[in-house]
Amino acid sequence: MIPVSLLTVLHFVSLASSLVILALLAWQYLRKVRLDKARNNSREDL
């Protein structure tokens, strides 16, 4: 039998890890958008 307290901790870790990964993906997406924008602007300047 797996202890209930262990399952509770694992569930908390599961939710926390999903939030961290989603935040990292959002940060990566925003970074890409910013880079694309900067690239387009420099192309227009040329």
Next chain:
Amino acid sequence: MQFADRTIELAMLAAYLVVLLWIGIRAARQVKSSGDYTLAGRSVPWIVVLATTAATMIGGGASVGMVSQVSQIGIAAAVITCAWHLQLIFTGLFVAPKLRGLNLITVGDYFQLKFGPLARELAVVNCVVFLVGALAAQMAAIGMVTNTILGVPYGAALLIGATVTIFYSTVGGIRAVVSTDVLQFVILVIGIGAASAILMSQHGGFEAMRAVASEGQFQMTSHWSATKLFSLFFAFLLGETFVPPYAVRCFIAKDKQHAKWGVAGGGIFLVLFLPIATFILGTAARTNPEVQSAIEAEKQQLLVAAVDARIPLTEEAAQQQAYQVAFPTLVRVTFHPVFAGVMIAAIIAAVMSSADSCLSCLATVVMEDVYRRHVAPGASDKFLLRVAQVSTLMLGAAAVVGAWFFSNVADILVFIYDFWAPTMVLPFIIAVFWYHKSRVYAVVVSMIVGAVAAIVWRFGLGSPSDVGPALFGFAAALVAFLVTLPLTSRLPLGWLFRPSDDIFDEESV
């Protein structure tokens, strides 16, 4: 299910399919060379590699299938899936940096580099068998899952889902595959995470959940013996180790470090996130009366359909099949119909994303291992890009035809997993951890013996003593390697066995 809810779910699925088509068209604009098409220009950052690796892992089996298994078997079903994720951590930490550092295109390239041309051809045959089988199975799964969840006829669901998958894979290549994977990953992680949190709060914690569920739900050996658990864990561990869809995730990363932490990170995230979440979902499905009545209704429907079609179907088999509705029904009773519709579309897209990965890998194998190597070694990059696109289209269409006539997904998957581990896993382990040119003959012999042993064990002897062909074939390959090694280690390497270390440069990245 109410008519309005079903309409919302169908509308969400239609919208989701349109988004996938749009992603494909957008990705096509970035494809300028065969390297862009098959390897995304080797420019994918680790967090995106993580998302696409995890999305490839979360197919129909790890979502709908796993919730259904946990409902029936209990926590043991969730725990053994850790084997899938552990092999990803192992691959990421130890194999991915080596594969990425060599600037390879296919698994066949790696085998030629380490063990010579004959090993390459054996590896290519294995990759083709694995990918063709997996592609046909995933195409069939698109039809089956859509039919079970939304009631769309199998043929129509197969045609619509496959057309969208083939379209975005053909026009956008691996870039489209990765982008659709990320979208599907985000929706599934939000959906599965939110569902597990909401259901846990509704039940009032694990203690209260255990009081409602049967005692066996929380016990490891309530349904399966320790021996069975061990052999299933081993089969899960070996069955998907180093398979082409994960090898490609190593090749597309920006550099060695991005490959390492992308693939290993996918495994670490999945082992932390998925088993406990699917355990909560599966246990909640077991205790929820609405889910149980949906399973009973599905079972009765399956039994009536089997009688009408004169197909033999036992009550137990119908019950097992009917449990596939557990996850979608749980989503429907937990969320608002609109978000439930998005989740259900993402579940169907999860199956599509497993199919698109296989399709993309198969087209790369045809372009690199077959066309460029055997048909036109001097072909221009533009022509190779065209070959990859046409291969994606033709192979996708062929897989639909296969899935139309042969829809038994489980049988196809068991068949391909039985032959992957005996032939490919041991050479990979030796290449990465214990490589020396004097071991080339022994490795090639082990590949042949592993394949023959698995075939004889499965078809000749009918897999006696509950030992699977994968386990038997792997053991036979290991014995063959150990026996052949002292006999062949001093033999000179003929051209069929000579490693091609002059054509690749490990430090060229």
